[in-house]
Amino acid sequence: MFTEVRFGGNQLAVFPDARGLSDSQMQQIAREINxxxxxxxxxxxxxxxxxxxxxxxxxxxxxxxxxxIGTVFVLATTGELGTGGLPR
Structure with a gap:
């Protein structure tokens, strides 16, 4: 994020639907992605x-x-946010 160059900028992983993941699973995923x-x-x-x-x-x-900011961008580009940035 914050770049115009592919694979540049600050990396961020976003999981738009984390239902069913435990605290420890979220931490393990974050550790694995690094x-x-x-x-x-x-x-x-x-x-x-x-x-x-x-x-x-x-x-x-x-x-x-x-x-x-990155999470809002992902939610907006995947249609999860309605007009004006407010949830549908």
């Missing part, structure tokens, strides 16, 4: 539209800008 961050998108919870969990190869982090 990018700076890997995001896992979960269904809406009460009062929220989606839940995004961000993992480094070592730990889960509460927030990070680059993976948040």
């Amino acid at each position: 990018f700076s961050e890997t995001t896992f998108v979960l269904p809406a919870e009460k009062g929220h539209t989606r839940r995004v969990r961000i993992f480094t190869p070592m730990i889960e982090v509460p927030f990070a800008g680059h993976p948040s």
Whole structure:
């Protein structure tokens, strides 16, 4: 992400549907991919539209800008976000 050159920029793995994955499975996947961050998108919870969990190869982090922007980009380009960036 943040590049115009293929395979350049900051790598990010996004899992748009992480239903059924446990905490330890998410951590194992992030460790195996070994990018700076890997995001896992979960269904809406009460009062929220989606839940995004961000993992480094070592730990889960509460927030990070680059993976948040990248995740929204993936959700938008796959049609998961409606007009104006609001969930359908």
